[in-house]
Each structure stands twice: as structure tokens, then as C-alpha cells.
Amino acid sequence: MRRSLEQQPDEPLVRIVDLGLSHHHQQILEKVNLTIEAGSLLGLVGPSGAGKTTLLRTITGTLRPDTGSVEMRAGLSIGYVPQLETVNWNFPTTVSECVLMARTSRRFAWPTSSERALLSGILARLGLDGLANRHIRELSGGQQQRVFIARALLRSPDLLLLDEPTSGVDVAMRHELLHLLEELRASGMSIVLTTHDLNGVATHLPAVACINRSIIAQGPTEEVLTPETLELTYGASMQILEHAGLRLIVESPRHTHPPFGNDANPLLGQKR
Amino acid sequence: MIDELLQPVGYEFFRNGLIVATLAGALCGGVGVYIVVRGMSYLTHGLSHAIFGGFAASALLGVSFLLGAGVWGIASALAINSVTRRRPIGADAAIGVVTTASFALGLILFALFGRSGRSFDAALFGSVLGVSTGSVVAILAVSLLVLGVVIFFYRPLLFTTFDPEVAAASGLRTSRVEALLMVVFAVSILVSMQVLGVTLIAAALVIPPTTARLLTHSFSKMLIISSAIGAGCGFVGMNLSYHLDVQSGPGIVIVAALAFVVVYAIKRPSGMQRAIA
Numbered sequence: 001m002r003r004s005l006e007q008q009p010d011e012p013l014v015r016i017v018d019l020g021l022s023h024h025h026q027q028i029l030e031k032v033n034l035t036i037e038a039g040s041l042l043g044l045v046g047p048s049g050a051g052k053t054t055l056l057r058t059i060t061g062t063l064r065p066d067t068g069s070v071e072m073r074a075g076l077s078i079g080y081v082p083q084l085e086t087v088n089w090n091f092p093t094t095v096s097e098c099v100l101m102a103r104t105s106r107r108f109a110w111p112t113s114s115e116r117a118l119l120s121g122i123l124a125r126l127g128l129d130g131l132a133n134r135h136i137r138e139l140s141g142g143q144q145q146r147v148f149i150a151r152a153l154l155r156s157p158d159l160l161l162l163d164e165p166t167s168g169v170d171v172a173m174r175h176e177l178l179h180l181l182e183e184l185r186a187s188g189m190s191i192v193l194t195t196h197d198l199n200g201v202a203t204h205l206p207a208v209a210c211i212n213r214s215i216i217a218q219g220p221t222e223e224v225l226t227p228e229t230l231e232l233t234y235g236a237s238m239q240i241l242e243h244a245g246l247r248l249i250v251e252s253p254r255h256t257h258p259p260f261g262n263d264a265n266p267l268l269g270q271k272r
Numbered sequence: 273m274i275d276e277l278l279q280p281v282g283y284e285f286f287r288n289g290l291i292v293a294t295l296a297g298a299l300c301g302g303v304g305v306y307i308v309v310r311g312m313s314y315l316t317h318g319l320s321h322a323i324f325g326g327f328a329a330s331a332l333l334g335v336s337f338l339l340g341a342g343v344w345g346i347a348s349a350l351a352i353n354s355v356t357r358r359r360p361i362g363a364d365a366a367i368g369v370v371t372t373a374s375f376a377l378g379l380i381l382f383a384l385f386g387r388s389g390r391s392f393d394a395a396l397f398g399s400v401l402g403v404s405t406g407s408v409v410a411i412l413a414v415s416l417l418v419l420g421v422v423i424f425f426y427r428p429l430l431f432t433t434f435d436p437e438v439a440a441a442s443g444l445r446t447s448r449v450e451a452l453l454m455v456v457f458a459v460s461i462l463v464s465m466q467v468l469g470v471t472l473i474a475a476a477l478v479i480p481p482t483t484a485r486l487l488t489h490s491f492s493k494m495l496i497i498s499s500a501i502g503a504g505c506g507f508v509g510m511n512l513s514y515h516l517d518v519q520s521g522p523g524i525v526i527v528a529a530l531a532f533v534v535v536y537a538i539k540r541p542s543g544m545q546r547a548i549a
Binding site for chain 2: 057091098103155
């Protein structure tokens with residue numbers, strides 16, 4: 001069920017209450033409770049098949065929960081950045097075509113002069129100026145990621161959702177992306193991203209929610225990422241090392257047992 | 273020489289055939305872009321064979337071909353669309369079952385009640401004979417309608433075709449957009465079938481976009497180039513079919529295939545373009 005929240009400053013943007021969702025008789029999400037506050041930069045952390053993408057899809061409304069509710073602030077606009085692995089890179093589309101297609105408030109092909117100004121402003125902000133007429137496949141991995149962020153930003157979203165934005169990218173690009181997300185948050189946008197990269201991404205975020213079919217814990221990163229929570233989330237024993245002000249999560253060498261979530265999430269097979 | 277080339281234009285049936293072939297080429301070239309970039313070429317085979325069933329049934333019932341095959345075709349297209357959206361069933365297999373059954377039904381109806389071999393041949397391979405002024409009006413109307421749809425729904429169509437998941441997440445009603453596309457496919461095949469034939473229409477929907485893809489990596493340019501290639505092949509192919517005294521479908525398709533070979537030879541695919549969408 002989708003409901004609207006009052007548009008009050010102290011109300012969250014999204015409140016998910018007791019959400020459950022199953023697919024082909026398999027429970028993917030169960031009693032999920034999560035709030036997304038305005039101005040947050042939240043990481044959804046969990047193993048593969050834990051239901052991270054599915055949870056994002058219930059927020060965008062492409063999946064309907066079987067039980068529970070997703071309450072959203074009235075008029076909330078959402079920008080969605082898919083996993084790069086799901087993109088059809090042979091599709092004939094230039095950078096500007098790719099970014100503009102999402103602005104469906106206008107249906108025609110050709111952009112208005114204000115749209116052109118908006119487009120060039122966003123491309124410049126994301127360091128993509130001069131690439132507008134290039135095919136999306138000709139870009140570097142970091143540029144490709146930013147094209148899809150630009151596409152989401154063109155809709156001026158209140159909430160930006162990114163699905164595994166750092167999967168398969170190198171260290172420099174990961175830093176660049178985290179820096180960009182921090183900038184966007186500073187400009188007033190709320191951001192939720194999924195990641196299974198604990199050290200590269202999660203520990204750099206101000207807040208995380210650990211998920212494995214349901215939310216194990218949500219809150220400030222240093223409070224949530226404890227050995228106990230991580231073991232419950234990943235089903236593996238982990239330790240946290242502190243070194244020169246950095247927190248490093250490492251697997252314990254002792255025997256681990258399988259997590260209760262698994263890789264056989266049937267919804268993941270539905271990606272294009 | 274010139275007189276000889278222009279001689280058929282003196283016949284009304286040929287003029288009609290030429291207009292229909294050119295428009296059908298442009299229409300299929302444009303619509304085919306949406307099919308090729310989705311990797312749904314099998315759909316065109318399926319849909320044209322399904323429409324053949326409606327063609328035979330309308331001949332049997334004595335109703336207008338456009339009406340009978342049109343209703344049949346649109347129903348098949350929407351049925352295919354709903355099957356495609358249900359993933360556990362293999363979409364290609366389900367389409368194979370539904371549409372070949374429809375084709376087989378058409379063959380049986382023709383065998384039992386068909387009057388002569390000619391209309392059967394014409395349905396399979398296309399014929400310039402019997403292209404009436406009504407056919408010209410029909411294809412003109414559909415071409416304008418499809419042009420209007422492509423222009424007016426450009427971004428929703430493109431977004432849904434490229435990235436249905438994110439399009440849906442952005443609030444687009446993608447199931448409606450996809451249904452609209454399926455209806456566009458069905459009516460385009462329907463009005464083009466007369467000159468192209470059931471068995472060869474898939475080529476008119478697939479070859480021009482594939483050729484255009486070698487020439488551009490922009491979607492809007494691909495639409496324009498593909499339509500132009502389709503129109504050119506329709507025009508040249510129809511003339512060729514008259515002078516060689518062969519059916520119009522093979523004439524048009526062989527010209528399209530030659531155009532592809534020439535472009536492919538000149539624009540040797542680079543690493544980027546090697547895997548055509």
C-alpha cells in the first residue's frame with residue numbers, strides 16, 4: 001500500500017512500515033521497517049540476494065508489497081540510477097539523448113531552449129561537458145555512471161536512489177562518486193544507495209541500514225556496523241579494526257555459517 | 273532506355289504499387305528501429321504470420337481484409353505483449369506457438385476454401401497487382417498516424433524501449449506505452465503486407481534499421497536514416513520487381529539486403545559497433 005505523508009519538515013521523506021514481499025512463494029522482504037529522513041545519505045548494506053534492489057523498487061513503486069506500507073511525502077519526486085550492468089550498451093543513444101529521454105514532462109524529441117540550458121548545466125556540473133554527442137559506450141566507466149546520474153538529476157529529484165553505483169568500478173572512481181553524492185546531499189538532496197562493499201563504500205557514509213530480508217539495524221554508520229550486526233547481516237563472523245582513524249571490516253578466519261538470505265532471489269533474474 | 277524504365281509508371285496499378293511500396297518501406301524502416309534495438313526481430317515473423325491467419329479468415333468470411341486482419345493482428349499483438357510480460361513462460365516459445373498456430377489456421381482455410389493460387393502467393397510474397405487506391409489511402413493514413421505517435425510520444429517510447437525498469441520507476445506507465453508500440457507494429461505490418469508479403473515483411477522491418485545502425489549511434493538519426501533507406505528500397509525494389517517480372521516482396525528485400533552489404537563493406541564495424549543492438 002502507498003500512502004502520503006504530511007508535508008511537514010519533521011516528517012520523513014519515506015516511511016516503510018512492516019513491508020513484506022514474496023515472489024514465487026519465496027519471501028524476499030519480511031517486516032521491513034525503514035525511514036528515510038530529508039537530507040540523508042543512507043547506504044543499504046547487505047549480501048547479494050538480501051533484497052536491497054527489491055526494497056528500492058518498492059520505494060519507486062515498480063514493485064508492490066504484499067503486506068505493510070510505503071508512506072511517501074506528498075509530491076516527492078524520485079530519481080533512479082540503475083546498476084550499470086543492466087544497461088544495454090549497444091543501444092543507439094548519445095549522452096544527450098540518454099539524459100533527455102527521462103524528462104517525459106515533455107514528450108517531443110527536440111529539447112526546448114530551457115531544457116538545453118538545464119542539460120548543459122548538469123553535464124558541466126558532472127564533468128561531462130563536450131561529451132553530449134558521444135555514444136554512451138564510448139565513455140569511461142566513471143563517465144558512464146555520471147551520465148545516468150545526470151539523467152536522474154535532470155528531473156530535479158528530492159530523493160536520489162542508486163543501485164550498486166560502485167560495483168565494478170575502480171578506487172579513484174569510487175572516491176569521485178562518493179564525493180559527488182556528498183555534494184548533492186549538501187545541496188539539499190536526499191540519497192539512498194545500495195552496496196555490498198563495506199570498506200570501500202559503507203564505512204564512508206554517514207548512515208547505513210543493514211538488510212537481509214528485513215532491516216537488521218539502521219542508524220549512524222559507526223553505531224550500526226558492529227561485529228554483531230554484521231554477523232546477523234552476512235552470516236559470517238567479522239571484526240572491525242581501527243587504524244589511523246580508519247575503520248576496516250575484516251572477515252574472521254574462523255568457520256562461518258551461511259546467511260539466512262541467499263543468492264536465489266528470483267526477482268533479481270528479472271533485471272534487464 | 274529511360275522510356276523503358278518509366279514505362280510501368282503509365283499503369284495506374286503500378287503507380288499505386290510504387291507509392292505503397294515506398295511508404296511501406298519508410299513505415300517499416302521507422303517502426304523496425306524499435307524492434308531491432310530491443311532484439312525482438314522474432315516478433316516480426318510471429319506477428320506477420322499471425323496476421324496471415326486473419327487474412328485468410330477475412331477472405332473466407334467475405335469481410336474487408338483490413339478490418340478482418342486488422343482486428344486479428346491487433347489482438348495477436350496485444351496477446352504477445354501480455355505473454356512477453358510474463359517471464360516464467362519463454363516469450364519466444366510462446367510467441368512461436370501462438371503465431372504459427374494462427375499461420376497454420378490461415379493455410380488450412382486457404383486450402384479448404386481458397387479460390388485460386390494467386391491470392392495465396394500474393395499473401396505470402398507480396399504483389400503489386402490489386403493495389404487499389406484504397407490501399408494507398410490506408411497506408412498513407414497509417415504512416416501519418418505512426419509518424420504522429422513517434423513524434424508525440426518520442427521520449428516515453430524511447431525511455432520505455434531503452435530502460436523499461438527505470439522508465440517505470442520514473443512514473444511512466446510502461447505497460448501502456450508497450451501496448452501502444454505493439455499496436456503500431458501490428459497496423460504497420462498490416463498495411464505493408466500486400467506489397468511485401470507475409471514471409472518477407474520481417475526483412476523490411478529488420479534490414480533498414482540494421483543498416484542505419486551501422487551509420488549512426490544516435491537514436492533519432494537512426495529513425496530518420498532507417499526510414500529513408502526503407503523508402504529508397506521500396507521504390508527501387510518495386511521497379512526492379514516489375515522489370516524482372518518477380519513478386520514485389522523479393523524485389524524490395526533483395527535491394528535492402530544489397531544496401532546493407534554495401535554499407536557493411538564501407539563502414540566496417542569498429543569495436544564499438546561490432547555488436548549491433
